[in-house]
Amino acid sequence: MTLLSVEGLCIETAAGVPLVRDLSLEVMPGEVVGIVGESGSGKTMTALSLLGLLPDGVRVSDGEATLDGHTFLSDASFRGRPNATMIFQNPTAALNPTMRIGAQLVRLLRFLERGVETGTGRRGRRSQAIDLLGSVGINDPQMVLGRYPHQLSGGMNQRVMIAMAIAARPSLLIADEPTTGLDVTVQAQILELIRATVAEHGIGVVFVSHDMGVIAQMCQRVAVMYDGEVREFAGVDDVFHRPRDGYTRELLSSASEQLLTEEVGGGARAE
Amino acid sequence: MELALNDIEVVYGRRRRRNHAVRGVSISVRRGETLAVVGESGSGKTTIAKVAAGLQKATAGTLTWHRGDAVEANGRPSGQRVQMVFQHPVQSLDPTWRIRKSVLEPLRHQGVPHEEANRRVRELIAEVGLDPEVLDRYPREVSGGQAQRVAVARALVSRPEIVILDEPTASLDQTVRGRILTLLAELQQHTGVGYLMITHDISSVRRLATRIAVMYRGVIVESGPRAAVLEDPRHPYTRALIAAVPVADPRIAWDGVIELPRNPDGTLAIPSCPVPGECREHGPGLHEIDPDHLAACSS
Amino acid sequence: MAAVNTTTMLRGNVAARLRIGNPVAVFAFGLLGVILALGIVVPWVAGSGDVAQQNPSLLGPSLDHPFGTDRYGRDVFLRCMAAARIDIALALSVAVAVLLIGSVIGVLSATFGRAVDAVVMRATDILLAFPGVVLALIITASLGKNPWYAAIAVVLAFVPLLVRLSRSKALEVRAADYIAAARLSGASTWQVALQHVLPNSFKYPFVQSTLVASWAILDFAALSFLGVGVQPPDAEWGAMIAEGVGDNLLGNWWPSFFPGLMILLTAGSFQVIGDWLDRRLR
Helix, strand or coil, X not given: CCCEEEEEEXXXXXXXXXXXXXXXXXXXXXXXXXXXXXXXXXXXXXXXXXXXXXXXXXXXXXXXXXXXXXXXXXXXXXXXXXXXXXXXXXXXXXXXCCCCHHHHHHHHHHHHCCCCCCCCCXXXXXXXXXXXXXXXXXXXXXXXXXXXXXXXXXXXXXXXXXXXXXXXXXXXXXXXXXXCCCCHHHHHHHHHHHHHXXXXXXXXXXXXXXXXXXXXXXXXXXXXXXXXXXXXXEEHHHHHHCCCCHHHHHHHHHHHCCCCCCCCCHHHHHX | CEEEEEEEEEEECCHHHCEEEEEEEEEEEECCCEEEEEECXXXXXXXXXXXXXXXXXXXXXEEEEEECCEEEEECCCCCCCEEEECCCCHHHCCCCCCHHHHHHHHHHHHCCCHXXXXXXXXXXXXXXXXXXXXXXXXXXXXXXXXXXXXXXXXXXXXXXXXXXXXXXXXXXXXXXXXXXXHHHHHHHHHHCCEEEEEECCHHHCCCCCCEEEEEECCEEEEEEEHHHHHHCCCCHHHHHHHHHCCCCCCCCCCCCCCCCCECCCCCEXXXXXXXXXXXXXXXXXXXXXXXXXXXXXXX | CCCCCCCCCCHHHHHXXXXXXXXXXXXXXXXXXXXXXXXXXXXXXXXXXCCXXXXXXXXXXXXXXXXXXXXXXXXHHHHHHHHHHHHHHHHHHHHHHHHHHHHXXXXXXXXXXXXXXXXXXXXXXXXXXXXXXXXXXXXXXXXXXXXXXXXXXXXXXXXXXXXXXXXXXXXXXXXXXXXXXXXXXXCCHHHHHHHHHHHHCCHHHHHHHHHHHHHHHHHHHHHHHCXXXXXXXXXXXXXXXXXXXXXXXXXXXXXXXHHHHHHHHHHHHHHHHHHHHHHHCC
């Protein structure tokens, strides 16, 4: 039943400095689980570790992770690749700056087909690419295919990244601060797109963010991280209205300070 | 004491490549009050900040200082009446200078005698909630929050009339943001300084803003007292901006996207005027809806 | 840095104190130190080997004459050590001169922009169009055969490099917020340039200048080899190589080999130190 299960994850630097300690969480199919924390909390390292993308010198030292019943991480080593993809914080920088969007998509589609004789030629893949872009809400896919990443806006590039991420038909999508740095109106559109994608494909999402508002609106369950540890892992309503941890309360009070109107957030303040 | 930007226009490039970063913007900032200029990327808000600080020349329009009704000075604010707090705190301090030297700099240029200057620096560092030992450190040795406090101290040490806050909390951690905003509010109470706050995050203006001006693609689309703009936004873009902010409460259903009608090239196309008929009479531009609450008619 | 006890010249000890780390860099520092020390001490103690015509000429390396004697009977080792003084002094002074002149011009060019920048850029373009040695040759040919002119020529050959580097760093630095903050604090353009931009754009030109020291030795040796630098009978490695060229044909390899080896070791050490600095500063 559980889609993703992570237990006792420990990440440390080559010198033995712990970055993440004993992290456990789980994601159900169709569920968005948030990881919220400030800089240095270890949330990004956690996300990267699930796909084996940790930077040089940083490694998983302990823990187990299972996706779709297949244990892909145990005893600090990877056994096979999990069926998960990731979208990153700065979409324009995460795309290849020297290739047009169309070329990058087609290359991805070709890679995904490897070993399978599908008989789709170049034109077939191109039309697949157009469909893919259309499915993420891009109104003029032809135009976008011919552009380079730096010629498109951040929001557009993030849509492209999402398209690429779901093209692989993953069971799990890991989103590492996907809307940080985007304009707030664009952020709203991207978040809406992620919601729609989850609903349509039934995938699970691990959503990393420092923004409490985004977490509140996107996630069903939340893991609050501080200094490498999970301080609290509970349903979103519990985290926001019945926080058990002092740091969670601190995050909530700083978030409520920035609310636009007086009424909301009263529940959190009462604690 | 009031700093006014009158009908500012900033244009980059020539002929067909012209980019109107800012067009026809008039704003004023008074001592003791805060004007928050809110906009997303490309709105021109950063350009306005630079023009107000005298760091950039406007292509057209003027900068004036007013005391009461009299116009005091024109052009670039001199004698450090305007100071600025920047978005990236550590980068706003010279990495090769100790913090003490950076905070002393404005006073040094003002000709304040050494002892008096050091005294003021010590006072202000305490007032922004820092330990005096931070003065002997280098910028890379302190945290973002501490560096921003230092930057605030430096901005206020020369007793300016207006301080421009350029996204002052954007690069700080969540828990630190609230404290910095509180600090700024307290200092404003204390010193009576005026703030011109530039931000992309409309939710961060609640603590400080007296008035709000919303910018989109180089023009002001709405302006007025904070309560009026936040609670009764009249321009579709303002409404979209407010609606887009995700509420930090899962019990509140949030559907952040307000589809704005756009032209093929992506610019906003507002078909109807917030005050019907006003355009026909007065032409496009800012119109007064309620006393002091202005909204634009078309892009 | 902790004070170093000069009597403990154990390389490991010194290296640890100075936190050098990389063993090759340690070796380079040590080697340079040894050469410099010998260059100062040996001529002071034993003379520069010029006045030694009573020695039989062209003796191979031996205990009496570690590097042998040249065709005039002069002790090659002593001459090499005397030359060390000249060459290293030259390398260091050229490096310092190039660094100071280049970084200041680069910063001012970036600061004042437009006309000033255009002039500086075109001037560096012209100077950089010539290979260093050729440029130096042209200058010394017009000025005269004199080690001072040769040194000036070498400086002029390398200044454009540092002007370019310093200017590009200065342009980067000028975009920083702390520069805007300084202007708002009331700093004049000159004050911003010299108090803020220069110190912050100094790092890379500084590293580059150690490499310049290395190249300066090579260029200066080349000039002396060609006869336009140090004039005989003064000792200089390049000149010594020139003098020993003829002897090579007859199988007497040492008069030109050892000066060449000295150039290699010294210039090489500067290079290694420059690389180490480069990596340190990243």
